[in-house]
Amino acid sequence: MAYKEKEIEKLYYSIGEVAEIFNVAPSLIRFWESEFELIQPKKNRKGNRQFTVEDINNVRTIYHLVKEKGFTLQGAKEMLKNDTQSVKDKMEMIDSLKRIRQFLSEVRDKLH
Amino acid sequence: MAYKEKEIEKLYYSIGEVAEIFNVAPSLIRFWESEFELIQPKKNRKGNRQFTVEDINNVRTIYHLVKEKGFTLQGAKEMLKNDTQSVKDKMEMIDSLKRIRQFLSEVRDKLH
DNA sequence: GCTACGCATGGCCTACAAAGAAAAAGAAAT
DNA sequence: ATTTCTTTTTCTTTGTAGGCCATGCGTAGC
Incomplete structure (x- = not known):
């Protein structure tokens, strides 16, 4: 064969294939x-799961976290819900700092 | 008494006190x-645990993660093994901001 | 035969809680 | 102050609910 056969990216993967990728049981x-x-x-139609590459990446996310x-x-779940806790922590900090700054400028105004 | 008594920071805290801080059981x-x-x-000598403030902060780190x-x-455990400092840094920031907010709201009350 | 399905049940740890004993701390009476 | 009784707090050891899957069953398509 003149050309090396290109790896074909399948449209759908079975649950068994997905399980094997992560070396876990289908269950x-x-x-x-x-x-x-x-x-x-x-x-x-039969009820068999058909995993796309994106589905598999989602599984990968779970696998990584767990x-x-x-x-x-x-x-x-919380992590996924809130974009990640560290983002949430940072936002809390920023919010807190904003309130502090707001408060301090009020104090400054009153001192005049 | 002429001088307001300064808050004395205890050297040691009992396990019951520590448990109450985090609202968990001593066990x-x-x-x-x-x-x-x-x-x-x-x-x-009797076997009773004596927690320093630093011990309590370490408990706080565990509490935060878990x-x-x-x-x-x-x-x-993995987190602590690889990343203790940044976990502690973030927690100190959050804790610090909480204290500042607390302090500022006291200041505000006194200004009224 | 192989692989998939849903569903139910089984089972092993994880992450604590409860049990039981002993000491310490109050509280009441002497 | 001291004795007695009760309550609280601690200890270590043992028990356990539930989280996290695995296994088994009956079925169906390839």
């Missing part, structure tokens, strides 16, 4: 699907 | 002590 993927809104693969970073499922 | 503090090297209060951010204990 775990189904369980996560029941727990996380983020994971919602299409199903064909298996690599060590969040509880609840903690991972 | 949980003991359990965390058994799990995290970070928490190692001194014990007196109860607020949603890490598993294992996840929290």
